[in-house]
Amino acid sequence: MSAERRVALVTGASRGIGQAIAEGLAAQGIAVACLARKPENAHATRDRIREAGGEAEAFGADIANAEQVQAAIAEIEAQMGPITILVNNAGLTRDTLMMRMDLADWQAVIDANLTGAFHTIKACQRGMMKARWGRIVNISSIVGLGGAAGQTNYAASKAGLIGLTMAVAKELGSRNITCNAVAPGFIETDMTHELPADFREHVVKTAPLGRLGSPQDIAAAVVFLCSDGASYMTGQTLVVDGGLTL
Numbered sequence: 001m002s003a004e005r006r007v008a009l010v011t012g013a014s015r016g017i018g019q020a021i022a023e024g025l026a027a028q029g030i031a032v033a034c035l036a037r038k039p040e041n042a043h044a045t046r047d048r049i050r051e052a053g054g055e056a057e058a059f060g061a062d063i064a065n066a067e068q069v070q071a072a073i074a075e076i077e078a079q080m081g082p083i084t085i086l087v088n089n090a091g092l093t094r095d096t097l098m099m100r101m102d103l104a105d106w107q108a109v110i111d112a113n114l115t116g117a118f119h120t121i122k123a124c125q126r127g128m129m130k131a132r133w134g135r136i137v138n139i140s141s142i143v144g145l146g147g148a149a150g151q152t153n154y155a156a157s158k159a160g161l162i163g164l165t166m167a168v169a170k171e172l173g174s175r176n177i178t179c180n181a182v183a184p185g186f187i188e189t190d191m192t193h194e195l196p197a198d199f200r201e202h203v204v205k206t207a208p209l210g211r212l213g214s215p216q217d218i219a220a221a222v223v224f225l226c227s228d229g230a231s232y233m234t235g236q237t238l239v240v241d242g243g244l245t246l
């Protein structure tokens, strides 16, 4: 990583993949703004980072709400400095078959998973342009590449993030700002906790690496994409799924 001070915003940093990403970036000497729906939801991550000797603060905003996102980003920048690393990780599911899905289920997932990234990128891009350096990483999913029955809303949001990633990469490349996506497979978090045992078994049997992923497996890819080592990579989707979709 670089010798200069860098500030990262990680959304959905209260647990699971977001917590591991926040910890992974902090371990590289990056100051991390940990965002969840409420600041107190991100206190545990903040405290874990501080205990490990890193720098972190906790913030709250509903990622789907433009005003709340703008207010949180203004607060972060006033307190910690300009954000030059943005990881759009916050996400949710509202799974059901299309036949039964109502507009509210569709809209809630699109608003948080896709429009949430629109809000944060819009609010952070000016600071990155000024710094003439920036890293944006959007957490998509293999479901955004291959679809999944019962997840039309989620698949559309995650495929949308891949399109957004490529377009932002084209818009901001000349300013030395990269934008990439990571598409995780099945990762052990609260989100996958409820998966039926037979599905879990299927993943373990089908993935060449023979296991579900850990949040740290995803964090490692994100840390790389945020590093100076990834400075010639943009608009890409890095699949981190133990080979499941091969």
Ligand SMILES: NC(=O)c1ccc[n+]([C@@H]2O[C@H](COP(=O)([O-])OP(=O)(O)OC[C@H]3O[C@@H](n4cnc5c(N)ncnc54)[C@H](OP(=O)(O)O)[C@@H]3O)[C@@H](O)[C@H]2O)c1
Pocket: 011, 012, 013, 014, 015, 016, 017, 018, 035, 036, 037, 038, 041, 061, 062, 063, 064, 089, 090, 091, 092, 112, 139, 140, 141, 142, 183, 184, 185, 186, 187, 188, 189, 190, 191, 192
């Ligand atoms: N787990 C997997 O297998 C898997 C696979 C592919 C992709 N992903 C993606 O990876 C990301 C993280 O997944 P995870 O498994 O770590 O999920 P998780 O354990 O359910 O955590 C979700 C995080 O997102 C935050 N969040 C949700 N809705 C929000 C909103 N409206 N505003 C602000 N924050 C919000 C939550 O904050 P609160 O604590 O405040 O609720 C929490 O920090 C998601 O985008 C998910 O789609 C996960």
